[in-house]
Amino acid sequence: MASVPMEHALVLAAVLFALGLAGLLVRRNIIFMLMCLEIMFNAAGLAFVAAGARWAQADGQVMFMMILTVAAAEVAVGLALLLGFYHHFKTLDADAAEGMRG
């Protein structure tokens, strides 16, 4: 489908990824950081699907399935860690865990 130019879709993916990256660095609440991570995963998948549509190969869509699986695994482990973090520190501020303790 040539009506969607791949260049513009890729630029959109790059902008979304950069937005997610900036949000990940700026935010201190862990839930916000997870949401920014999801935006970044989504942008990566969009880039793969756009390129796969341009070259008419199934590879882009296969890679999207891989990204989707990794995102699902990430959110499962991430939310479990988040709940543990919350029970431990009684806050969601990532800066609360800046000290190491042997």
Next chain:
Amino acid sequence: MIVQATHTVLFYLIAALALVMALSVVFSRKLLRAAIALMGVLALTAGLYILLGAEFLAGVQVLVYVGGIVVLIVFAIMLTRSSDLLEDQPTLPRALLGAFVGLVFLVMSSAVFFSSPFQADTSGAQVTDDTVAIGRSLLDYGPKGYVLPFEIISLLLLAAAIGGIVIARKIPAPSQPFTSGGDLPGEADFTQPRSQREEA
């Protein structure tokens, strides 16, 4: 012709809306509002997949991202009562650093992108919108197949699911992460059986 023009207009409309939604995820101060905006970004991306000829992926995107991941995040928001834990304004150095890194990433990736020749233009080729091709290449063990990554990623998902359960258990074993023998104030209760804790 008209169909093509409509597709192009729809693409830019969806792209602009997705950008606005992503901006509001990054800048919103309210968690639930950000979660709804994240849902908007993901659903709009599903619309983009339809425009790109990947209807199956659009369905999967709605099922897994919108129906699964966003719901999990909303669960996390509600389980942690984090609506009253409003985060304060980020400090200026932190905001500047984030904006700087994001901008540098954007500039570098677009520089690479615009300077690389995408020559293999197959504008006459048909888009592989059929799910059969995806399934075949996922299970193909030839040189262009993905059966090994497919198996690895299945194991990864299984391990992540088990790991999530182990981490989120109510009573961790003494040598688990997030316990240090019970001498931190917040975790004294967790190393004892449920019946012996002072407060739940």
